[in-house]
Amino acid sequence: MGHDKLRKFAENATFACLIQPATEEVLGKDHPLKGRWAEDFFHNSNPIVLELGCGKGEYTIDMALRNPSVNYIGVDIKGARLWKGAKYATEHSLPNVGFLRTRIEFISSLFAEGEVSEIWITFADPQIGREKKRLTAPLFLDRYRGFMKTGGRINLKTDSRYLYEYSCAIARQNSLNILACTEDLYNTENASLEGILSRESVDSLFEVQTFYEKHFLAQGYPITYLCFEIGHQGPYVSPQWDEDRWKGEDHHAFAVTIH
Numbered sequence: 001m002g003h004d005k006l007r008k009f010a011e012n013a014t015f016a017c018l019i020q021p022a023t024e025e026v027l028g029k030d031h032p033l034k035g036r037w038a039e040d041f042f043h044n045s046n047p048i049v050l051e052l053g054c055g056k057g058e059y060t061i062d063m064a065l066r067n068p069s070v071n072y073i074g075v076d077i078k079g080a081r082l083w084k085g086a087k088y089a090t091e092h093s094l095p096n097v098g099f100l101r102t103r104i105e106f107i108s109s110l111f112a113e114g115e116v117s118e119i120w121i122t123f124a125d126p127q128i129g130r131e132k133k134r135l136t137a138p139l140f141l142d143r144y145r146g147f148m149k150t151g152g153r154i155n156l157k158t159d160s161r162y163l164y165e166y167s168c169a170i171a172r173q174n175s176l177n178i179l180a181c182t183e184d185l186y187n188t189e190n191a192s193l194e195g196i197l198s199r200e201s202v203d204s205l206f207e208v209q210t211f212y213e214k215h216f217l218a219q220g221y222p223i224t225y226l227c228f229e230i231g232h233q234g235p236y237v238s239p240q241w242d243e244d245r246w247k248g249e250d251h252h253a254f255a256v257t258i259h
Contacts, residue, residue, distance in 0.1 A: 001028055003041065005080050008079065008080050008083040009079050009080070009083075009142050010048070010140055011083060011087065011210065011215060011240045012079055012083055012086060012101075012205060015087070015089075015090050015099075016090070016098055016204075017089045017090055017097055017098050017105075018082060018086040018098075018100075018101065018210070019033065019041075019099070019100050019101070020100075020101040021100075021106075021110070022080070023103055023106075024101060025047065025109075026101075026106040026109040026110060027106065027109075027128070028109075029109060029176070030041065030109055031110045032087035033110065034109065034110055034115075034116060035111075036113070036115075037071070037073070037115060038071070038099075038115075040174040041098055041223060042071045042098070043073070043233055044094065044117050046069055046070055046071050046226050047066075047070050047071065047117040047118070047168070048070075048071045048072075048073065048101060048115060048116050048117060049063070049070055049071070049072050049073070049116070049117055049119070050072075050073050050074075050075055050111075050116055050118070050119045050120070050127075051063075051073070051074045051075065051119075051120045051121075051122060052104055052107075052119060052120070052121050052124070053076055053104070053122065053123070053124045053125075053135065054074030054075055054076045054085065054099070054122070054137060054213075055081045055122075055123075055210060055212075055218070056082070056084040056085055056210070056211070057074045057076075057081075057082065057085020057086070057088070057089075057099060057210075058082050058085070058208055058209075058210050059074075059083055059120060059122050059204065059208055060072045060073070060093070060099070060210065061088055061089065061097060062084055062121075062204050062206050062207075062208045063091075063201065064094055064096045065094070066200035066201075066203060066204060067096075067198070067200045068096055069096075069167055069225050070096065070117075070119075071096045071097075071098070072097055072098070073097075073098040073099065073100055074097075074098075074099045074100070075099075075100045075101075075102065075107070076099075076100075076101065076116045076142060077101060077102065077103050077104075078102050079179075082099050082101055082174065085097075085099055086099045090179060094120055102189075102237065103221055104135065106138070107143055107147075108143045108147065111147035112147055113146060113147055114147070114148070114149050114150075115147050115149075116147050116148050116149065116152065117147050117148070117152055117153075118148075118152060118153045118154075118155065119144060119148070119152070119153070119154050119155065120155045120157070121135050121136065121154065121155065121156045121157070121158075122157075122158075122210065122213075123155045123157065123159060123210060123212045123213060123240070124158065124159070124163065125252075126160040126162045126163035126250065126252050127163075127254050128162055128247055128250065128252055129247070131232030131238060134163070134166065134168040135258060136154070136156060136163070136166065137170070137238070138170070138224070138235070138237060140231065140237035140240055141154075141170070141174075141232075141236045142235070142236055143155065145230050145231075145232065148230050150231065151229055151231060152169075152229065152230045152231075153179065153227055153229055153230070154224070154226075154227070154228055154229075154230055155197075155201075155226070155227050156224075156225065156226040156227075157185070157205065157213075157218035157223065157224070157225050158223070158224055158251055159212070159213065159221045159222075159223055159224070159251075160224075160251075160252050161183070161222075161224065161249060161250055162243075162246040162247055162249075162250035162252065162253065163250075164183070164224035164226060164242070164257070165241060165242075166239065166241060166246070167226050167228075168181055168226060169239035169241035170236070170238070170239045171226070171228040171239070173237060173238070174232050174236050174237060175230055176228045176229055176230070176231070177228060177229040177231070178226070178227070178228045179196045179227045179228060179229065180192075180193055180197075180226070180227040181224075181226045181227070182224065182225050183222060183224050184222040184223070184224070185205070185206070185208070185222070185223045185224065185225045186217075186222070187222075187225060188225075190202055190206060190212045191204045193205065196226070196227060205225065216251075219251075221228035221251060
């Protein structure tokens with residue numbers, strides 16, 4: 001392990017905004033913060049929004065700055081990536097930002113029923129051919145439903161047409177209310193999303209670009225966006241969709257092939 005990573009890991013341990021539960025704290029049991037994020041971490045009753053797979057935390061930080069009356073938690077397993085967002089939040093004394101280093105598979109051990117208002121999934125691995133690991137798969141939707149408020153929303157922003165089409169299909173298959181969807185975000189009028197998202201969230205959607213988003217835009221890949229409500233009775237089921245078509249057209253699948 002490089003010295004820079006070791007330095008970041010050591011500094012991570014000093015950040016009050018960064019929670020790093022050990023596996024034994026969340027494997028098959030509830031973490032002490034479950035159901036108590038508002039009281040014990042943020043010390044207010046404002047809504048809580050998660051960014052799953054937040055990387056360096058660009059979206060988490062930006063949305064928190066734009067929406068001081070909302071609490072944001074960025075979730076990722078990579079400590080060296082989380083360091084950047086956690087350091088910024090610490091140095092700027094941001095009261096409505098938290099970061100959580102854990103596997104998203106353990107998310108149900110960290111949040112209680114009705115504790116989260118909204119989820120953002122930004123540029124997640126599309127997990128081509130591995131549905132059970134996909135962040136919009138039935139297994140994960142069921143976990144999210146366990147801790148989201150009634151009417152809670154899932155926002156997906158991705159360069160992967162495969163992940164976008166799959167997520168649209170699973171929303172339709174399970175009769176989830178799709179609030180917005182576009183195959184090319186930057187050729188979509190901002191106004192078409194107003195009334196669905198807050199003004200601040202619309203601004204973040206268009207104005208904040210992660211490292212990966214800039215990279216994919218530079219290569220000419222359109223950015224997609226999908227917003228749907230989590231509400232659903234009974235088990236979630238996998239969609240009927242043209243997986244082979246979108247696998248063949250997705251640049252992530254090509255990258256896997258050539259490597």
